Amino acid sequence: MSINQDRIALFEADLRSAFQLTQLTIEDESHLHAGHAGAATGGGHFKLTIRAAEFEGMTKVARHRAIYAALNRHFPVAIHALTILAFTPSESTD
Known part of the structure; x- marks a missing residue:
């Protein structure tokens, strides 16, 4: 597993502890921000x-x-x- 895959597993565990999830998708977009000043600190997008x-x-x-x-x-x-798209179970994602 890559470092960000390990991070995603931890994020997922924390979110599952906090919420009763019916959907969860976490995408690593760090590669889209390579060279960005914030990316240099090691934190992911x-x-x-x-x-x-x-x-x-x-x-x-x-x-x-x-x-x-x-x-x-x-x-x-x-x-x-972190880009967030947050919905209730009855809301459309469109």
Whole structure:
């Protein structure tokens, strides 16, 4: 496993502990940011698509805050940048 695959496994474990997930996809987009100043610190760039019942009634900002709280221990060393797509089970991803 690569270092970022190991990181993704840890992110997934923390998110599964925090939320009752019906969907979770974590993509490593670090290669798209090679040479970026932030990438030099060793933190990766990731894209997260997550679907959880806990997001029902929450604003987009509140959902992002909840996700950042669940992944807090990984910033800034393992995660430099995070793109978040957060949905409830009834919301469309379109």
